[in-house]
Amino acid sequence: MIAGYETTSTALACSTYILATNPKVQDKLIEEIDQIKWDDRSHDEDTYELVMNLSYLEIFVREVLRMYPITTKGQVRQCNQTINISGHIIEKNSIIQPDIFSIHYDPDLWGPEDPNLFIPERHLAKRHPIAWMPFGVGPRNCVGMRFALMELKMCLIELLQQYRILPSDKTEEGFQLREKISIGPDAVFIKLEKRSV
Numbered sequence: 562m563i564a565g566y567e568t569t570s571t572a573l574a575c576s577t578y579i580l581a582t583n584p585k586v587q588d589k590l591i592e593e594i595d596q597i598k599w600d601d602r603s604h605d606e607d608t609y610e611l612v613m614n615l616s617y618l619e620i621f622v623r624e625v626l627r628m629y630p631i632t633t634k635g636q637v638r639q640c641n642q643t644i645n646i647s648g649h650i651i652e653k654n655s656i657i658q659p660d661i662f663s664i665h666y667d668p669d670l671w672g673p674e675d676p677n678l679f680i681p682e683r684h685l686a687k688r689h690p691i692a693w694m695p696f697g698v699g700p701r702n703c704v705g706m707r708f709a710l711m712e713l714k715m716c717l718i719e720l721l722q723q724y725r726i727l728p729s730d731k732t733e734e735g736f737q738l739r740e741k742i743s744i745g746p747d748a749v750f751i752k753l754e755k756r757s758v
């Protein structure tokens with residue numbers, strides 16, 4: 562339940578916060594979604610293709626998960642042989658936990674734009690292969706990754722086809738990140754404005 566629901570719903574909550582506080586990003590996303598001729602679909606496979614080809618939605622979701630990597634605690638490994646990495650001896654059986662926030666906010670990996678800013682376009686540049694690791698890496702990474710990305714994109718499309726997301730007086734107040742099993746905000750207070758399309 563935690564792996565499958567808590568993660569995706571928290572990512573969706575963070576996405577709505579970003580949309581409410583970055584109106585230009587929301588405009589671009591709505592423009593991309595509105596260009597799709599959803600009525601032309603004859604099979605479910607067509608929906609998959611259409612959604613996967615939305616390039617701005619792809620980099621939007623990637624940027625949300627860069628700034629808000631939800632399950633950093635889950636990424637733990639046990640070292641199976643003593644090894645020297647850049648002069649640091651890591652003993653056999655040591656437990657290793659990478660600090661995902663430091664990786665995701667490292668200016669050397671994510672610059673030249675300030676990693677504290679939400680800029681989806683930074684994902685268009687070639688980056689280190691594991692600079693982005695919200696789903697972990699290697700043979701034990703997240704088995705639900707492709708499903709989660711599809712689910713997130715479908716929810717955002719459904720939402721933005723009908724509503725514009727606006728901030729409320731309490732948006733910043735609620736968005737305090739806390740580490741429990743996952744890392745997420747206390748609350749996301751937004752307003753929904755029905756779109757006239």
Ligand code: HEM
Pocket residue numbers: 564565566568569572630631632633635636637695696697698699700701702703704705706708709
């Ligand atoms: C935005 C959504 C999600 C994020 C950020 C996320 C993140 C992660 C991370 C970081 C890991 C640990 C990977 C590692 O140790 O290298 C993991 C493992 C796992 N995730 Fe996800 N996950 C998400 C959605 C899902 C969904 C939707 C499912 C199931 C439908 C799922 C099922 C699992 C399972 C079963 C594992 C354990 C895999 C193993 O140990 O072999 N996750 N996830």
